[in-house]
Amino acid sequence: MGFWEKSWQIVKLLFERGKLSVRQVANETGFSKSSVHRLEQARQRRHRHPESALWETPAGRQWLIRLVVATLYTFALKRGVGMETISEFLMRLHLETHVGCSPSALRSLMQQLEVALLEMGRRWEQEGVESGEVREIVGGVDETFLQLLMLVFLDLPTGYLILEETAADRSYDTWQELVQERLKTLATGVLYLVSDRAKALIRLALTGLKCLSMPDFFHVAHDIVKCYSLALGRHLRQAHKRLQEAQERVAKHVERDPASPARIKAQAELEASQAEVERWEEAKATYRDHLESLSLGLHPFDPSDSTPQTSEQVENHLRATVTAIQEWAARYGLAPREEAMAKVLKQLPDLAALIDFWWACVWRDVEGFALSPLWKNWIQEYLLPLMYWQAQLARTRGRRHKAKIKQALETVQARFMAHAITQGLEPELLEQWQDWAAQRVSAFQRTSSAVEGRNGVLSGLHHNHRGLPKQRFQVWRVLHNFDCRASDGSTPASRFFNHEFPDLFETVLSHIDELPRSRQRGRVAA
Numbered sequence: 001m002g003f004w005e006k007s008w009q010i011v012k013l014l015f016e017r018g019k020l021s022v023r024q025v026a027n028e029t030g031f032s033k034s035s036v037h038r039l040e041q042a043r044q045r046r047h048r049h050p051e052s053a054l055w056e057t058p059a060g061r062q063w064l065i066r067l068v069v070a071t072l073y074t075f076a077l078k079r080g081v082g083m084e085t086i087s088e089f090l091m092r093l094h095l096e097t098h099v100g101c102s103p104s105a106l107r108s109l110m111q112q113l114e115v116a117l118l119e120m121g122r123r124w125e126q127e128g129v130e131s132g133e134v135r136e137i138v139g140g141v142d143e144t145f146l147q148l149l150m151l152v153f154l155d156l157p158t159g160y161l162i163l164e165e166t167a168a169d170r171s172y173d174t175w176q177e178l179v180q181e182r183l184k185t186l187a188t189g190v191l192y193l194v195s196d197r198a199k200a201l202i203r204l205a206l207t208g209l210k211c212l213s214m215p216d217f218f219h220v221a222h223d224i225v226k227c228y229s230l231a232l233g234r235h236l237r238q239a240h241k242r243l244q245e246a247q248e249r250v251a252k253h254v255e256r257d258p259a260s261p262a263r264i265k266a267q268a269e270l271e272a273s274q275a276e277v278e279r280w281e282e283a284k285a286t287y288r289d290h291l292e293s294l295s296l297g298l299h300p301f302d303p304s305d306s307t308p309q310t311s312e313q314v315e316n317h318l319r320a321t322v323t324a325i326q327e328w329a330a331r332y333g334l335a336p337r338e339e340a341m342a343k344v345l346k347q348l349p350d351l352a353a354l355i356d357f358w359w360a361c362v363w364r365d366v367e368g369f370a371l372s373p374l375w376k377n378w379i380q381e382y383l384l385p386l387m388y389w390q391a392q393l394a395r396t397r398g399r400r401h402k403a404k405i406k407q408a409l410e411t412v413q414a415r416f417m418a419h420a421i422t423q424g425l426e427p428e429l430l431e432q433w434q435d436w437a438a439q440r441v442s443a444f445q446r447t448s449s450a451v452e453g454r455n456g457v458l459s460g461l462h463h464n465h466r467g468l469p470k471q472r473f474q475v476w477r478v479l480h481n482f483d484c485r486a487s488d489g490s491t492p493a494s495r496f497f498n499h500e501f502p503d504l505f506e507t508v509l510s511h512i513d514e515l516p517r518s519r520q521r522g523r524v525a526a
Contacts, residue, residue: 064515065512065513065514068099070505071089072086072106073113076110077114080463081464083103087106096518100515100516100517101518106516109515109516112511114471114475116508117475117478120507120508121482124493124501128493133498135496137183137191138157138445139156139162140447140451141451142451143170148166149167149170150458150473151165151166151174152164154454158492158495158496160481160493161481162183163182164458170198189211190211192212193213194447195213195215214350214351214445215347217446223340228287228334229287232280236277239276242273243276246270246272250267253266280332290324293321297317297318297321298354299314300359300388306381306408306411314352322341325341365440374421375421382422383416383434384441385412385416390409391438391441393405393406393409478504482504483504
């Protein structure tokens with residue numbers, strides 16, 4: 001029987017029987033008199049506040065363990081709050097006599113949590129491989145530079161972190177060794193990789209993993225934005241500034257002499273400034289339309305009518321849009337960025353290649369069903385467009401862009417519901433087809449923005465923790481995979497393995513039976 005169990009036995013006996021001597025308590029509990037004496041002295045030292053008695057009960061003690069572990073788990077591990085701050089927080093709750101609240105004691109408990117988290121992460125991942133349904137990975141790969149170089153490999157449809165490791169370099173050999181080891185552990189392969197155009201990452205896809213290497217559409221669009229957005233914004237700001245100055249001059253001359261030649265000249269300058277502002281506002285609107293057209297073009301379906309597209313159609317559209325942007329820049333006198341735009345044009349065929357590749361994966365999935373032309377048409381022009389635009393609408397933030405996707409969804413939804421196959425399917429079977437389509441739609445990933453987001457999270461964690469504690473980044477990966485919940489309650493691990501896992505915090509909490517005991521510091525003699 002441990003310290004707290006013995007103390008509770010004595011407290012319960014005194015509550016039931018009233019005041020008893022040390023000898024009587026010892027006889028009733030079977031403890032030695034010296035043990036009873038020490039336990040009672042310790043309890044009296046702890047009983048400094050009105051709520052202190054609560055922590056002596058088993059329920060109170062369990063809640064106290066939950067409080068301390070939840071504080072460390074949420075604020076220290078996940079937010080990077082220091083032990084000194086948490087120590088101060090716990091002391092302000094009057095817990096210093098019941099729990100070891102010193103920074104060193106809390107660090108010791110943190111180490112227990114980290115060990116438990118790493119063990120649960122390894123065990124659950126193995127359970128997912130053995131019991132779940134591991135699919136081929138649609139990977140996003142990148143690196144981030146913190147205290148150490150970190151390589152990040154993430155499954156884009158589910159958000160599961162395949163790899164997050166420190167490395168000496170970002171060469172092909174380093175990537176290949178680390179990725180192959182993880183793929184062997186997960187017993188799966190890679191469908192395609194989305195990355196920036198780093199040579200090591202292209203080689204990793206084409207040579208090491210023998211899969212499609214997809215350019216990151218986010219980087220392509222950003223390259224265009226870097227070419228012209230700053231220059232456009234500068235011209236627009238200058239035009240607005242000149243307009244404001246002209247308005248002030250006209251107002252000044254109106255007060256002095258409305259009919260003077262200077263006032264007429266100022267009025268002419270005002271009109272010229274207004275025309276210049278209108279010109280650059282029109283340029284801005286046209287530029288935004290081109291960027292929106294570029295984004296809406298890279299989809300397996302045409303947003304205007306949801307008809308399936310081919311790689312050739314998409315490439316022609318993207319190339320025409322990029323050419324229109326170049327012509328727009330020349331028309332408004334912006335400096336040509338030939339080298340940067342040539343880099344963009346060079347990536348368009350690889351971007352468009354994803355379309356045909358994705359359709360090939362779709363038909364590979366259903367080739368064993370011997371579907372009739374009518375069923376194939378229903379899948380291609382009704383089911384998949386519906387699920388695709390639903391997914392896109394949920395992840396789109398721009399107001400104008402979202403409105404166009406919503407319009408496309410509403411159009412295809414009406415067609416889908418009116419189709420004979422839709423109306424003839426049993427609800428359960430229709431739901432199965434929609435689940436399959438949702439999985440196929442999630443495999444269409446044109447950017448690695450999720451990896452960029454993870455890099456940002458790592459940067460914040462690195463800053464908050466004031467460095468990269470030993471093995472802490474491995475704990476972060478477990479927390480991301482098994483405790484980062486979406487709005488529907490799913491975690492990256494549950495989506496990746498198609499397998500439900502217990503609550504990570506509750507599981508780790510169950511491994512903590514005791515908290516560090518407070519230390520009774522000796523008093524300094526006066």
